[in-house]
Structures are given as C-alpha cells and as structure tokens.
Amino acid sequence: MAYPELALFLDGGRRQGQGRLLRVHNPATGERIADFAGATPQEVEGAAASAYDAFKHWRDTPAYDREAILRRAANAVRAQADHIAAVIVMENGKPLAEAKGEVGATADTIDFYAGEARRIYGRTIPARTAGGRMSTLREPVGVVAAFTPWNFPAINFIRKVAPALAAGCAVVAKPAEETPATALLLAQCFADAGLPPGALSIVYGVPADISSQLIAAPQVRKITFTGSTAVGRELAAKAGALLKRSTMELGGHAPVIVCADANAESAADKASAAKFRNAGQTCNSASRFYVHRSLYERFVQRFAENAVKVVVGDGADAATTMGPLSNPRRIEALKSLVADALARGARLAAGGAPLERPGWFFQPTVLADVPADAQILAIEPFGPVAPIVPFDSIEEAIQLANSTPFGLASYAIGDHAPTIRLLTTRIEAGIVGVNTFVASLPETPFGGVGHSGWGHEGGPEGLEPYLHTRFINEL
Numbered sequence: 407m408a409y410p411e412l413a414l415f416l417d418g419g420r421r422q423g424q425g426r427l428l429r430v431h432n433p434a435t436g437e438r439i440a441d442f443a444g445a446t447p448q449e450v451e452g453a454a455a456s457a458y459d460a461f462k463h464w465r466d467t468p469a470y471d472r473e474a475i476l477r478r479a480a481n482a483v484r485a486q487a488d489h490i491a492a493v494i495v496m497e498n499g500k501p502l503a504e505a506k507g508e509v510g511a512t513a514d515t516i517d518f519y520a521g522e523a524r525r526i527y528g529r530t531i532p533a534r535t536a537g538g539r540m541s542t543l544r545e546p547v548g549v550v551a552a553f554t555p556w557n558f559p560a561i562n563f564i565r566k567v568a569p570a571l572a573a574g575c576a577v578v579a580k581p582a583e584e585t586p587a588t589a590l591l592l593a594q595c596f597a598d599a600g601l602p603p604g605a606l607s608i609v610y611g612v613p614a615d616i617s618s619q620l621i622a623a624p625q626v627r628k629i630t631f632t633g634s635t636a637v638g639r640e641l642a643a644k645a646g647a648l649l650k651r652s653t654m655e656l657g658g659h660a661p662v663i664v665c666a667d668a669n670a671e672s673a674a675d676k677a678s679a680a681k682f683r684n685a686g687q688t689c690n691s692a693s694r695f696y697v698h699r700s701l702y703e704r705f706v707q708r709f710a711e712n713a714v715k716v717v718v719g720d721g722a723d724a725a726t727t728m729g730p731l732s733n734p735r736r737i738e739a740l741k742s743l744v745a746d747a748l749a750r751g752a753r754l755a756a757g758g759a760p761l762e763r764p765g766w767f768f769q770p771t772v773l774a775d776v777p778a779d780a781q782i783l784a785i786e787p788f789g790p791v792a793p794i795v796p797f798d799s800i801e802e803a804i805q806l807a808n809s810t811p812f813g814l815a816s817y818a819i820g821d822h823a824p825t826i827r828l829l830t831t832r833i834e835a836g837i838v839g840v841n842t843f844v845a846s847l848p849e850t851p852f853g854g855v856g857h858s859g860w861g862h863e864g865g866p867e868g869l870e871p872y873l874h875t876r877f878i879n880e881l
C-alpha cells in the first residue's frame with residue numbers, strides 16, 4: 407500500500423504548504439517515506455481566521471445537525487478502518503492489530519461525542535422575583551488550538567477534535583510531524599461527512615513556532631495539548647500569560663501494585679502484556695511494578711519469560727506483537743535509563759539493548775531489584791523497559807507508588823477488599839485500574855494530577871473543556 411500524499415488541511419481540504427520541508431520515516435526501517443512542506447506563519451494565521459469564520463456558523467448549527475455530521479464521520483472512519491490502520495503502522499510502527507483497535511476506538515469516540523452534542527443542557531434556577539426567570543446556557547468556548555502526539559495518532563487527535571466539534575467549537579490542530587497522514591485521513595472523513603470548511607484545520611511545521619503563534623492568535627480561546635510534561639509546562643505558561651484556558655494531558659509513570667493475595671503468574675501475564683503494548687509508548691502504560699515479596703521472584707521470572715516471547719518486528723507482519731519505537735530519541739533515552747539502573751545495582755532479567763537491525767527497535771527489557779535512587783523509577787521510560795521492585799507492607803507500596811510527581815494511571819492486582827479500598831483511594835492518580843489495565847474508553851474520564859497535567863478527555867467530562875456557562879437573569 408502506498409503512503410498517502412501529505413499536505414496541510416485548510417478550508418475543508420488538502421492544501422500544499424509553502425513552509426519548511428518536513429520528513430517522515432517508517433520506524434520499522436528507519437527509511438524516509440515522505441517529504442512535505444509545512445505551514446508558513448501566514449498559513450497558520452489563515453487557519454485561525456478561517457476557524458473563527460467557521461465557528462460563527464458552527465456554534466449556531468443545531469445540535470441534531472452537529473450530531474448527524476459526527477455520526478457520518480464515525481461511519482466514514484469505520485468504512486476506511488483498514489486503510490487508516492495500515493497508515494498508522496507505516497508512520498508509527500505499532501502492530502496492525504493494535505492499529506485496528508485504535509481506529510475502532512476512534513470511531514466509537516466520535517460516536518460517543520455525537521450523542522453528547524444532544525446532551526449539552528443548561529438549567530433553570532428558581533427566580534428571586536415573581537415573574538422573573540434565571541437560567542444558564544452552555545456555550546462553545548470558541549476556536550481551539552489542539553496539539554497531539556505520535557504514539558496514538560488517531561485516538562489522541564480525535565479525543566480533542568470530536569468533543570470540541572460536538573460542543574460547537576472550531577479546531578486548528580497540529581498533530582505530531584512524525585505521524586502526519588493519520589490526522590489528514592480523519593479530517594477528510596469529517597469533510598466528507600459535511601463539516602463546514604474551516605471548522606477543522608490541520609497545520610504542520612516546527613512545533614514550537616506553530617504553538618507559539620496559535621496560542622497567541624486572537625481568535626484562539628482554548629489550548630489543549632497531549633505530550634511530555636516539559637512541553638506541557640511551556641505551553642501552559644504561554645496560555646496562562648494570556649489568560650487562555652488549557653487542558654494538559656502529560657506524561658505518566660503508572661505504578662502497578664501486585665498484592666500478596668494475587669496469583670504471581672497471572673499477574674505477570676497481565677502486567678507484561680500491558681507494559682509491552684505499543685512498545686510501552688503509552689501515557690497510561692503500566693510503568694513501575696511493585697510486587698509483594700512473597701510472590702516477587704515468581705513474578706519476575708514469569709515477566710522475564712513473557713518478555714523473551716514477545717515477537718518484535720515490523721508492525722505490518724502478522725506475527726509481530728511489538729513494533730519499533732516511533733523515533734530514535736526513545737532509543738537513546740532507554741539506553742541511558744537501563745545503564746543507570748544497572749550501574750546502581752539493578753539485575754537484568756531480560757533484554758537490555760536496542761536490536762541490531764534497521765529501524766528503531768529496543769528489546770523488551772525487565773530490570774529486577776531496581777534500587778530506589780535509579781532514574782527509571784522517577785523518569786517515565788516511555789518504552790518497553792519494566793522496572794520491578796519488591797515491597798513488604800501495603801503502606802510501603804502506597805508510599806512507593808506516590809514517590810513521583812506524576813499521577814495519571816495506576817493499577818492494583820489483588821482481591822482483598824480492604825486493601826483494594828485503600829489503594830483505590832490513597833494512590834495519587836486520576837485513574838485506578840483494579841485487576842485490569844483498561845484505563846481509557848470513549849465513555850470514561852481520563853486525566854491526571856500533578857505533573858501529569860489537568861483536565862479530562864473522554865466521557866461527558868471530556869466535553870467540559872470546550873464549554874462555558876452563561877448565566878441569564880430576566881426580570
């Protein structure tokens with residue numbers, strides 16, 4: 407299958423940019439698969455202006471009509487699911503089955519927010535004066551600037567675009583330059599479904615230049631970003647200086663607590679599958695493993711056996727269960743985290759190095775007995791490296807889980823009700839999975855605390871960032 411021709415998406419269709427040349431690689435081979443031109447500052451300015459023009463009509467489009475357009479877009483995504491999934495594999499590298507799952511969830515998310523468009527309710531408030539009326543209206547905030555990453559190029563994009571459009575906002579998006587085609591295919595689905603031109607635009611370029619320009623653009627009222635804590639901090643500061651709202655979905659470093667009553671082998675099976683999904687490049691990925699000492703050695707052994715069985719390869723090969731990392735930056739970051747942990751006394755139970763082949767592959771890696779001062783327990787690896795640590799008491803496990811500034815997802819494995827109750831309330835995180843690693847569904851809220859950011863995506867909560875409340879007092 408040929409990789410799609412790349413462009414910007416402006417005024418309802420593909421447009422060739424006039425800006426700096428950008429290059430896309432297939433992470434499974436490291437080879438260049440496309441060059442294309444990014445946006446000039448004038449093109450970015452034009453996208454913001456068109457978005458504002460589109461917003462003035464889209465906000466008044468009846469909710470039933472907005473719903474109908476979103477439903478048609480969801481169906482268009484389903485109709486092209488195989489093609490979109492194959493493109494995700496080419497530019498991101500994940501196994502085809504995972505890419506198909508992502509596209510299915512993308513369509514389901516559009517459908518969910520299509521329904522939510524019809525449930526944007528205000529309320530009436532008993533008036534203080536006879537004959538008076540007090541009420542609230544929920545209104546779209548305006549033009550949204552959305553910045554989305556490369557790890558889930560479809561779902562991360564749509565978790566911003568679908569609720570924003572459902573609320574009546576217009577969006578200018580800058581998806582990651584590593585994975586530009588997926589968002590273009592999705593935008594075309596909305597255009598084919600009847601979304602007015604300008605209501606959804608896509609620009610690419612130098613990320614810092616585009617985000618600075620869009621955040622400052624007078625038409626833009628809302629910033630939403632998914633990516634690293636470091637970049638989120640910069641964007642939030644810029645938005646804050648201009649008193650613009652922001653939603654920040656940032657890094658995570660999810661602790662997994664395996665309780666004394668868990669079955670060591672089945673816990674290791676679930677935990678290793680969660681760790682190596684998307685090659686560990688998931689913000690809610692199971693990331694640090696704290697295991698009760700009574701099952702620790704069995705857990706480590708089974709986890710390591712599972713790591714060795716992972717079939718690492720090109721995501722397009724049906725046998726592959728873990729693809730490459732999406733860019734070479736991750737290889738260097740993982741090499742350094744593994745070297746640091748080993749130098750401090752960790753034990754290598756599996757993997758430990760990049761694969762000697764073209765592309766950006768890293769072996770599924772298991773580090774046992776990781777000491778508390780190892781960097782990998784403080785820095786999110788965002789890759790297929792699993793640090794495992796024993797604990798003796800549940801209080802100690804909670805203290806270890808809360809030892810980073812992150813607080814996105816967290817997980818517990820066990821059945822003892824009082825222990826689970828303690829874990830679901832004491833771990834500092836926006837999400838707690840108990841005996842499951844499913845942390846994100848279209849209908850459920852997803853968001854973190856601390857350095858994992860603020861605000862929610864998913865569920866009815868995911869609509870809130872795109873709405874404000876107007877109070878009307880009539881006498």
Ligand code: NAD
Pocket residue numbers: 553554555556557581582583613614615617618632633634635636637640641655656657658688689735786787788
């Ligand atoms: P990075 O900080 O360079 O980039 C992260 C994302 O932000 C990319 O999509 C990039 O295009 C975008 N970006 C970078 N600078 C930007 C700017 N000034 N304005 C707007 N967008 C900008 O990191 P990376 O090397 O691409 O990824 C590694 C780290 O990023 C990981 O450690 C992880 O914490 C984080 N990350 C998180 C998620 C997530 O789902 N929360 C996704 C991807 C990356």
